[in-house]
Amino acid sequence: MTTTDMQPTGREIGATWERMVAKRRLYTLIGLAILLFAFVSSVRFADESNAGHFFERLPHLFDFLSWLIPKEWTDVWRALFDIASPNDKGGEEYNFAKGRVYFWGDFYVPEYFELMITTINIAIVSTIVGFVFAVPLSFLVARNFSPSTPLRLVAKRIMEVLRAFPEIVIAGLFTAVLSIGPVAAIIAVSLHTIGALGKLFYEVVENADMKADDGLRAVGANWFERVRFAALPQVMPNFASYALLRLEINVRASTIIGAVGGGGIGEELKLSISRGFGAKTVALVLLLFVTIVAVDQFSAWLRRKLVGEHAFLLQH
Amino acid sequence: MTFTMIHQSRRHEIEERYPEYFKRSFRQRFGFAMVVAGTLLYGLYALWFFDLPRLVAEAQWQRFGIYLSQWVSYDVQPELRVKDDGSIETRYPRFSVLGDDPHPDWIVDTADGGKTVLIDGTSRSVAVNHKQAVVTAQGQSVTVDLSGENPRVIGQAPAWMTVYDDNVLASFGFAGDASISSDRVRVRKRFLGWANFVFDTHSPFFNKPAGEVISLITSGPRIDPEQSNLSLAFDNIWFNNAWQHGDVWTKLFQTIVMAFLGTLLGALAAFPLAFLAARNITRNRLVNQVLKRMFDFLRSVDMLIWALFLTRAFGPGPLAGSGAIFLTETGTLGKLYSEGLENIDDKPREGIKSTGASTALVHRYGVMPQIVPVMVSQTLYQWESNVRGATIIGAVGAGGIGLKLWEAMRTNSNWANVGYMVLLILMVVFLFDAASNAVRHRLMGTNKAAMGH
Numbered sequence: 001m002t003t004t005d006m007q008p009t010g011r012e013i014g015a016t017w018e019r020m021v022a023k024r025r026l027y028t029l030i031g032l033a034i035l036l037f038a039f040v041s042s043v044r045f046a047d048e049s050n051a052g053h054f055f056e057r058l059p060h061l062f063d064f065l066s067w068l069i070p071k072e073w074t075d076v077w078r079a080l081f082d083i084a085s086p087n088d089k090g091g092e093e094y095n096f097a098k099g100r101v102y103f104w105g106d107f108y109v110p111e112y113f114e115l116m117i118t119t120i121n122i123a124i125v126s127t128i129v130g131f132v133f134a135v136p137l138s139f140l141v142a143r144n145f146s147p148s149t150p151l152r153l154v155a156k157r158i159m160e161v162l163r164a165f166p167e168i169v170i171a172g173l174f175t176a177v178l179s180i181g182p183v184a185a186i187i188a189v190s191l192h193t194i195g196a197l198g199k200l201f202y203e204v205v206e207n208a209d210m211k212a213d214d215g216l217r218a219v220g221a222n223w224f225e226r227v228r229f230a231a232l233p234q235v236m237p238n239f240a241s242y243a244l245l246r247l248e249i250n251v252r253a254s255t256i257i258g259a260v261g262g263g264g265i266g267e268e269l270k271l272s273i274s275r276g277f278g279a280k281t282v283a284l285v286l287l288l289f290v291t292i293v294a295v296d297q298f299s300a301w302l303r304r305k306l307v308g309e310h311a312f313l314l315q316h
Numbered sequence: 317m318t319f320t321m322i323h324q325s326r327r328h329e330i331e332e333r334y335p336e337y338f339k340r341s342f343r344q345r346f347g348f349a350m351v352v353a354g355t356l357l358y359g360l361y362a363l364w365f366f367d368l369p370r371l372v373a374e375a376q377w378q379r380f381g382i383y384l385s386q387w388v389s390y391d392v393q394p395e396l397r398v399k400d401d402g403s404i405e406t407r408y409p410r411f412s413v414l415g416d417d418p419h420p421d422w423i424v425d426t427a428d429g430g431k432t433v434l435i436d437g438t439s440r441s442v443a444v445n446h447k448q449a450v451v452t453a454q455g456q457s458v459t460v461d462l463s464g465e466n467p468r469v470i471g472q473a474p475a476w477m478t479v480y481d482d483n484v485l486a487s488f489g490f491a492g493d494a495s496i497s498s499d500r501v502r503v504r505k506r507f508l509g510w511a512n513f514v515f516d517t518h519s520p521f522f523n524k525p526a527g528e529v530i531s532l533i534t535s536g537p538r539i540d541p542e543q544s545n546l547s548l549a550f551d552n553i554w555f556n557n558a559w560q561h562g563d564v565w566t567k568l569f570q571t572i573v574m575a576f577l578g579t580l581l582g583a584l585a586a587f588p589l590a591f592l593a594a595r596n597i598t599r600n601r602l603v604n605q606v607l608k609r610m611f612d613f614l615r616s617v618d619m620l621i622w623a624l625f626l627t628r629a630f631g632p633g634p635l636a637g638s639g640a641i642f643l644t645e646t647g648t649l650g651k652l653y654s655e656g657l658e659n660i661d662d663k664p665r666e667g668i669k670s671t672g673a674s675t676a677l678v679h680r681y682g683v684m685p686q687i688v689p690v691m692v693s694q695t696l697y698q699w700e701s702n703v704r705g706a707t708i709i710g711a712v713g714a715g716g717i718g719l720k721l722w723e724a725m726r727t728n729s730n731w732a733n734v735g736y737m738v739l740l741i742l743m744v745v746f747l748f749d750a751a752s753n754a755v756r757h758r759l760m761g762t763n764k765a766a767m768g769h
Contacts (some may be wrong), residue, residue, distance in 0.1 A: 039580060042573045049570060050633030050715065057630050118365075125362045128355060164745040166707050168718065169738055172725035177380045183371055256620045260711040260722060266620060270712060273624045285621055292616045 067276045075279035080287060082110040085279075093277045112265065112287055119264035120291070122185050122257075123250035129186070130193025131243045137194065138201030139227050144213070145205060147223055163195030167253065171262050185262030189253050197246055204238045205231060237306045244299040244306075251295050255288065383728075385490060387735035390511040394423060396431055396501045398462065402446035404431045413558070415517035422505065433503045435492050442486070442494045444501045451477070451486045451494060460484050460496050467496050510732055512558050519552035559736065564720065568740055570634045571716030574709075575702035577634075578641025583695045585646045586611075590653030597657055597683070608654065614647030619705060623714040637714035641702050649698060656690045657683070689759040696752040703748050707741060717741065 047054050070076055071087065075094070078085045084097040099111025109117075137155055139145045146152035167188040174184035213230035221229070258266025265288060272280040322330075331338045363369065392414055395407045408418055422434045430445025443450040449460045449467075453476060461468040467484045469477065478485040484496040492504040515521045520539045521529050533545045540548050554562035592598045593607035623640035630636045665682035673681070710718020721737050724730045 035580075038576070042577050046570070046573055046577060046634040046638055046715075049566070050635035051631030052633070052635075054630070054635055061629050063629075121362060121365055124358070125366075128359070160746070160749075161742065164704065164742050164749070166704075166718075166721065166738060166741050168708055168711050168722060169725065169734060172722070172734075173380070173383060176383060176728060177377060178371055178375045181366075181371070183366055183368065186366070252618050252620070255618065256708050256712075259620055259624070260708070269621070270624060273628060276628075285617070288618070288621065289616055292618065293612070296612075296616065 068278050068281060070279035070282060072279075076282045076286070079279045079283035080110065080112060082108065082112075092275070093280070112268065112284060115263075115265040115268055116287055116291055118182055119254050119258055119266065120251060120295070122182050122189060122254035122262070122264060123247060125186050126189035126193050126254065127243055127247045127250050129190040130197050130246065131239070133190075133194045134197035134201050135239065137198045138205055139231070141198065141202040142205035144208070144210060145223075145227060145231060159195045159198040161195070162191050163199060165191065165195075167192050167257055168260050171257050171260065175261060180261060180263070182258075182263040185254055185257040185264065188257055188262070189250055192253070193246055193250060197242060200242045201235070201239055204235050204242070208234050241303045241307045244303050248292075248296050248299050251292060383731050385506075386731035388510075388732070389490075389506050389508050390732060391492060391504045391506040392418075392420070393502060393504045394420075394433065396433070396442075396444045396503065398444070398446050398499050403429055404444055404446070406431060413511035413517070415522055433494075433505065435488055435494075435503070435505050440488050440491055442496075442501060442503055449494075449496050449501050451496075453486065453488055458486075462496075462498050465498060467498050510559075510736070512556070514556070515549075515552050516557045516559075518557065521549060521552060559733065564717070564733075564737060564740065567710075567715075567717040567720045568737075568744065571637075571706045571710060571718070572703060572744065574634045574637040574641060574706045574714070574716055575699055577638040578706075579645050579649075579695060579699040579702050581638070581642040582645025582649050582698075583691075585642070586649035586653050587691070589646070589650050590657055591679070593650060593654040594657035596660075596662070597679075607650070611647040611650040611654070614643050615651065616647075617643075619644040619709055620712065623709045623712055627713040632713040632715060632719070634715035637706055637709050637716055640709060640714055641706060645698060645702065649695060652694045653687075653691055656687055656694070660686045693756040693759050696756055700745075700748045700752045704745055 075085055075087065075096075077083070078096050082096050082100045085094045088094040088096070100108040101111060101114045102108045137159060140147065140155040141152055141159065143152070170191055171184045171188035174187045175181075178184055208231055210230075212234070213226055216226050216230045254262070254264060255266040255269075258264035259270040261267065265284065269281070269284045269288065272284055390413055392412065393409055395409075397405045397407060399405055406423060408414060412418060414420060424432050424434065426432055426443060426445065428445050430443060432441055432443040434441045438452070439455075440453045441451075443452075444462075447461070447463050449462055451458050451460065454474070456474055458474060458477060459470045461470055466482050469479055469484060473479050473484075476487050478487075482497060486494045486496070488494075490506060492506045494504070495502045512522070515523075515529075521532065524532070529549070532539070533549050536545055539545055543551070556562075589607055589611075592603055593611065595601070595604045598604060619640050622643045623636060626636035626639040630639070660683060664686065665678055668678045668682040706714075706716055707718045707721070710716035710720075711722040713719060717737060717740075721734060721741075724733045724737065
């Protein structure tokens with residue numbers, strides 16, 4: 001069939017194009033107007049329901065820097081390493097030496113380092129626990145390896161709920177059961193990690209090359225053998241890399257959970273800021289910052305070794 | 317069974333042809349086993365570090381069941397007091413969910429002047445008169461003598477009954493329990509569901525069947541002369557004392573607004589900065605590096621620290637939360653955007669440049685069409701994940717539903733409210749998840765959304 005007789009003239013093409021562009025511009029403008037409206041009303045809503053108002057408090061925004069700056073900068077180092085301060089006149093602001101955690105004899109670990117280690121341990125344990133549960137779960141959920149559809153859907157829903165469930169509620173529930181401490185935080189972060197890693201993992205499994213699986217099926221391998229020899233060798237580097245990425249996020253998450261009662265450095269930081277202890281706050285923020293950067297760098301280095309120069313999206 | 321034998325020389329030949337499979341390095345052979353062993357060793361260390369065996373041994377697992385059952389149930393605790401004249405008086409605690417003047421049909425008067433509490437029909441009940449309490453459960457009836465100084469179980473006490481010196485405790489499982497002293501019997505009857513979820517006990521609509529409430533609202537005479545019944549009903553629901561619907565929904569909305577404001581402002585700030593940070597757009601290593609380190613700094617200081625500082629600066633509320641998300645998000649989105657910009661295809665830019673267009677036009681037509689879908693998709697993803705994050709940030713005072721959730725948990729008595737808020741949060745998160753997925757898949761031009769992702 002020839003279409004030459006149906007071809008529009010140049011003028012018609014131009015008119016259609018202009019109409020299209022005008023329509024698209026109109027939609028863009030409407031979208032922007034809605035966004036602007038939502039933005040302005042959100043700002044007003046947030047400002048009204050806040051304890052202090054934005055423009056009222058703005059001149060005082062840097063007031064808090066005045067308490068943050070310690071009288072003597074050396075106090076920051078003393079706070080960090082639990083060395084007795086000459087400013088100590090009783091009270092909690094300068095009682096640095098009290099926090100020492102003695103191991104044997106005169107050898108002690110400074111309090112904040114101990115808390116930081118607790119927080120990091122929470123993050124590592126939850127990442128490991130999450131990894132161990134997420135791997136089998138992801139093979140149940142992945143379309144290409146799932147043994148049965150009902151099981152797949154159930155496992156998928158479980159993962160979604162685990163991912164969306166507010167961590168503080170799990171932490172609060174287990175604080176009641178296990179008494180206050182880091183274990184409640186571990187459980188809360190672990191459960192969230194199972195859901196988050198499970199989702200990433202099953203997407204990796206679904207994208208796996210199925211040729212190896214075809215071969216194994218052809219020789220009559222069962223489900224475990226297929227997973228072990230066809231899928232795992234392909235997906236393991238990606239799994240490990242996502243787990244490391246999760247570790248970075250979990251260090252932050254366990255700090256936050258700590259601040260709401262899960263122990264570790266978050267709790268100390270919250271207390272220190274709310275009481276306005278300048279030197280202690282600076283020491284804690286410094287320690288936390290350096291640790292987070294170190295963990296991120298280490299994990300980035302290890303990930304590069306595992307999967308090469310892959311750009312991973314930051315995922316929470 | 318037959319084996320296929322391979323000749324020695326053939327075997328050598330194969331081994332030499334594929335050395336990488338037959339002569340594997342130490343790391344290849346034992347690397348995985350070593351990682352597993354290291355993880356196990358670390359697990360042992362963690363067991364010691366967190367003192368897990370002791371914690372598990374001392375854990376009060378029964379609380380877990382109790383609290384979880386409180387998520388979806390409520391109880392009424394009538395107290396039957398034996399008065400001096402031998403009559404039985406029923407009392408309810410203050411703020412009982414039954415209202416000020418309760419006469420539930422599961423407490424019946426008996427012929428001898430006593431009262432019977434039917435906990436589960438007649439199969440589980442507590443009958444009290446001035447001399448004795450008869451507890452019926454699991455097909456047994458046990459009489460507790462109340463005439464002495466202390467309650468005395470007549471006969472053998474069954475397994476569901478715990479006898480203390482001045483108190484006898486009968487447990488009916490989920491249905492409730494009864495605590496019997498010589499002068500009073502306190503019964504707890506548990507109901508599945510949420511009590512007074514719509515109207516609280518102070519509302520004129522309290523305890524009325526749904527049909528009556530609807531007819532009152534649509535055609536009944538005004539209960540309050542100042543306002544219509546519809547607005548009164550809405551008022552009663554919104555300011556429900558037990559559930560605080562109005563407050564909960566406002567706080568939930570605050571959380572969403574916090575995430576929205578923080579992400580949008582972060583995106584607006586990150587957008588121009590990302591162009592300066594991308595090394596293929598701005599050819600100035602110093603500017604690139606300074607901005608990239610700034611993004612890292614904003615991200616690494618962490619949302620929690622920003623939230624704590626801003627709560628001190630602005631006072632508790634969504635402003636502090638929005639600010640914290642904004643600062644973190646500027647870092648995160650700046651990093652993502654600049655990485656996206658560095659990965660674009662340079663050919664369209666060259667094409668536009670060759671027509672002699674200005675820099676602004678080169679960016680508008682050579683860069684933006686490639687990058688905008690990626691940016692919008694990443695921003696939506698961050699918004700969605702910030703809705704989740706804002707919940708937790710709220711608990712440290714940065715506003716939103718987090719703080720409310722935390723307060724409800726703190727008291728350990730209001731788990732039904734916790735359940736309600738968790739349900740709302742889950743709904744919001746799923747809604748955002750689905751919406752942002754749909755939009756992202758449309759933008760990225762894949763039809764994965766249609767595949768039921």
